[in-house]
Amino acid sequence: MILERLVVGPFAANCYIVGSEITKEGMIIDPGDEARQILKKVNDLQLDIKFMVITHGHVDHIGAIREVKEAAKAKVCVHTDDAPFLQGQRVSNVFGLSYLAPPPADRLIKGGDDINVGDLHFLVLHTPGHTPGGICLLGQGIVFTGDTLFNYGIGRTDLFGGSHARLLSSIHTKLMILPDDTIVYPGHGPETTIGAERRSNPYLRG
Numbered sequence: 001m002i003l004e005r006l007v008v009g010p011f012a013a014n015c016y017i018v019g020s021e022i023t024k025e026g027m028i029i030d031p032g033d034e035a036r037q038i039l040k041k042v043n044d045l046q047l048d049i050k051f052m053v054i055t056h057g058h059v060d061h062i063g064a065i066r067e068v069k070e071a072a073k074a075k076v077c078v079h080t081d082d083a084p085f086l087q088g089q090r091v092s093n094v095f096g097l098s099y100l101a102p103p104p105a106d107r108l109i110k111g112g113d114d115i116n117v118g119d120l121h122f123l124v125l126h127t128p129g130h131t132p133g134g135i136c137l138l139g140q141g142i143v144f145t146g147d148t149l150f151n152y153g154i155g156r157t158d159l160f161g162g163s164h165a166r167l168l169s170s171i172h173t174k175l176m177i178l179p180d181d182t183i184v185y186p187g188h189g190p191e192t193t194i195g196a197e198r199r200s201n202p203y204l205r206g
């Protein structure tokens with residue numbers, strides 16, 4: 001499997017480019033900013049991008065969708081409950097950031113859906129709490145957790161639609177049931193494992 005991380009934008013969001021070494025098909029998870037850099041990496045990897053999968057609708061994860069889509073023609077996949085984040089004016093202004101608002105989703109996804117990229121298979125886990133339609137993407141011994149679970153942290157829940165109780169429930173019922181050696185690629189910061197977070201994440205105690 002091809003897996004590359006780019007750290008993009010003023011909030012240092014992780015954008016992941018995932019691809020099949022066999023079919024050279026790929027997907028982009030959270031094209032948050034710096035479209036040109038993302039497209040250059042896709043080109044270097046010679047991937048045919050099929051999907052852009054959005055872990056949740058916050059601006060730091062969606063800001064480059066429009067530009068990347070114009071070049072790569074990939075389908076934008078977002079959970080039904082976060083789809084409203086993708087609808088707005090063409091230029092939005094959030095947290096003082098001006099960015100091209102993304103086009104509406106091509107595919108509304110929900111928990112239990114499959115996303116297949118060549119020979120790679122991923123399962124959508126609905127993990128509300130940070131936002132109502134937050135998802136994680138599980139496959140190949142890896143889970144992409146967006147802003148739900150971080151290395152030694154969890155997502156904030158004071159933004160619109162957030163719920164601390166729902167977030168903890170999502171983490172415990174959807175993520176902490178995974179094997180210890182599952183690698184966690186979060187929406188910000190370095191990777192970790194489910195086992196390491198189970199043992200030492202201070203927000204998951206008690």
Ligand SMILES: [Zn+2]
Pocket residue numbers: 056058130147
């Ligand atoms: Zn977020």
Ligand SMILES: [Zn+2]
Pocket residue numbers: 011013058060061147187188
């Ligand atoms: Zn974020």
